[in-house]
Amino acid sequence: MPLPSLDSLESILAIVVVFSLLVLVHELGHFLLAKRAGILCREFALGMGPKLFRFKRGETEYTIRALPIGGLVRMAGEDPELDVLKPRMELAVQLDEAGRVTRLILDPKQWNSPSLVRGTVVHYDLEQKLSLTLETAGEQTRYAVHPQAQLVLAEQEIQIAPLNRQFRGKSVGQRFWTIFAGPAANFLLAFVLLALLGLLYGVPSNEPQLGEVRPGGPAAQAGLLEGDRVLSIEGRPVARWQEIVDVVSRSPGETLTFVIERGGAQHSVEVTIGRNEQNRGQIMVYSAITYSPWAAVKYGAAATYEYTALILTSLGMLFTGTYGLEELSGPVGIFKMTGEFAQQGLEILIRWAAVLSINLGLFNLLPLPALDGGRLAFLGVEALRGRPVDPQKEGMVHFLGFAFLMLLILVVTWNDLQRFIFTG
Known part of the structure; x- marks a missing residue:
C-alpha cells in the first residue's frame, strides 16, 4: 500500500516543520539552561549528519545538518579534538599585551609571523591553572593562558574550556536542570500549542449549553437548537456538560425528556437517543465554545x-x-x-x-x-x-x-x- 500522505508538497512541508519544531525546542531547552549555568556551548545543531549551513555568533556555532532527524547541543568537555595537545609537541603561541597566551597554533604552516613565540611544550594546564610552559633555546618560560584562548588546528579554531566552563565542572543541580530542560521544553511547547488551539478555535465549555447541532441528528430531529441551556434530563437537574454526556451515553435507543431554557422561557423536549458504533448513546450535538x-x-x-x-x-x-x-x-x-x-x-x-x-x-x-x-x-x-x-x-x-x-x-x-x- 502506498504512503498516501507523502504525495503532496503540503504534507512533506508539514512533516519537516513539525519535526524541526519539536527538535529545535528540545535542544533549545538544553542550550538555554547550559548557557545560564555558564557552560561553553560549542555547537547548536538542528538535524544530524553533514553540515549544510553554519554561522558562528559569540562562542557558539549554529548549524543545520543534512538529515532532518534529531539535533544536538555540543558542550565543552565533550571534545576529543582538544586532546591533540601533548608534552614535547612543538607549537607557536600568540600573546596579548598582558603576556597571556591567546592562540595556540599547531600547524607549522602558520608559524611565519614574527610576533609568534615558538617552543616545545613542557607542561600545560588548560582546565584549572590555565598555564603553559614552553622550552625555547634551552630556556623554559611559563605563560598564563587566556580563559578564551583559541587552539588552532589547520584552519579550524577551537576555544579552550576551563573546568568551570565545562559540563562536568558544574554542580549536580546545574547539570540536572541542563539535561531536564530539554524534555521540559517539549511539555512547554505542547502547552503553548494547545493553548493556541483554544485561542484560535475556542475552548469547549462545561456549561450545560448546546453548541453546534448536527443537521439530521437526534437533537435536531427533536427540535433542540444551538444556544439552548439544558436544565434537567428526566427530572434530574443538570449543572455541567459532562453530566449530559454521561446520561446520553448510557441511554442508547431511549426517549428522554429534556427541560431546556430558550429565550428566557422553559420548554420540555422529548429526545430519542441515537446509537453510535460502540453501542453508546449520542444526540449529535457539541458543547458550546468559549473564546477567552x-x-x-x-x-x-x-x-x-x-x-x-x-x-x-x-x-x-x-x-x-x-x-x-x-x-x-x-x-x-x-x-x-x-x-x-x-x-x-x-x-x-x-x-x-x-x-x-x-x-x-x-x-x-x-x-x-x-x-x-x-x-x-x-x-x-x-x-x-x-x-x-x-x-x-x-x-x-x-x-x-x-x-x-x-x-x-x-x-x-x-x-x-x-x-x-x-x-x-
Whole structure:
C-alpha cells in the first residue's frame, strides 16, 4: 500500500516543520539552561549528519545538518579534538599585551609571523591553572593562558574550556536542570500549542449549553437548537456538560425528556437517543465554545496533563506486555500520520504536534542509557555516592544504550513498512 500522505508538497512541508519544531525546542531547552549555568556551548545543531549551513555568533556555532532527524547541543568537555595537545609537541603561541597566551597554533604552516613565540611544550594546564610552559633555546618560560584562548588546528579554531566552563565542572543541580530542560521544553511547547488551539478555535465549555447541532441528528430531529441551556434530563437537574454526556451515553435507543431554557422561557423536549458504533448513546450535538485567553490557558494546561496521563498509561501497557512491539510506530509511521493530519487541517495538525511533543518529552525522560533520563539517572547515582561514576564506564553504558535504541528503531521501522507498504 502506498504512503498516501507523502504525495503532496503540503504534507512533506508539514512533516519537516513539525519535526524541526519539536527538535529545535528540545535542544533549545538544553542550550538555554547550559548557557545560564555558564557552560561553553560549542555547537547548536538542528538535524544530524553533514553540515549544510553554519554561522558562528559569540562562542557558539549554529548549524543545520543534512538529515532532518534529531539535533544536538555540543558542550565543552565533550571534545576529543582538544586532546591533540601533548608534552614535547612543538607549537607557536600568540600573546596579548598582558603576556597571556591567546592562540595556540599547531600547524607549522602558520608559524611565519614574527610576533609568534615558538617552543616545545613542557607542561600545560588548560582546565584549572590555565598555564603553559614552553622550552625555547634551552630556556623554559611559563605563560598564563587566556580563559578564551583559541587552539588552532589547520584552519579550524577551537576555544579552550576551563573546568568551570565545562559540563562536568558544574554542580549536580546545574547539570540536572541542563539535561531536564530539554524534555521540559517539549511539555512547554505542547502547552503553548494547545493553548493556541483554544485561542484560535475556542475552548469547549462545561456549561450545560448546546453548541453546534448536527443537521439530521437526534437533537435536531427533536427540535433542540444551538444556544439552548439544558436544565434537567428526566427530572434530574443538570449543572455541567459532562453530566449530559454521561446520561446520553448510557441511554442508547431511549426517549428522554429534556427541560431546556430558550429565550428566557422553559420548554420540555422529548429526545430519542441515537446509537453510535460502540453501542453508546449520542444526540449529535457539541458543547458550546468559549473564546477567552484565560480559558485557552486553562485548556492548554488541562489538555497537556490529560495527554501526558494517557501516554503514560500506554507506556505502562507496553512494559506490562498488554501492547507488543508490533503495535509501535517508528519514524515511517509517525511521518505518515503527520502527513495525513496535515491534510485534515491546521487544527488537527497543531493538536498532533502537541501530542508528539509530549511523547518526545516523556520518551527522553525514560531512565534508559543514551536518553536524557539515563543521564539523569547517573546524576542521581552521583548525588547518592557523593562522587561521579567513572566517565569511561558511563560512556560505555550510553554507547550500548544507543546501540539498543538503534536496534529498536529498526524493529519498529520494519513494523511500519509491513503495516503501510507490504500489507493491503
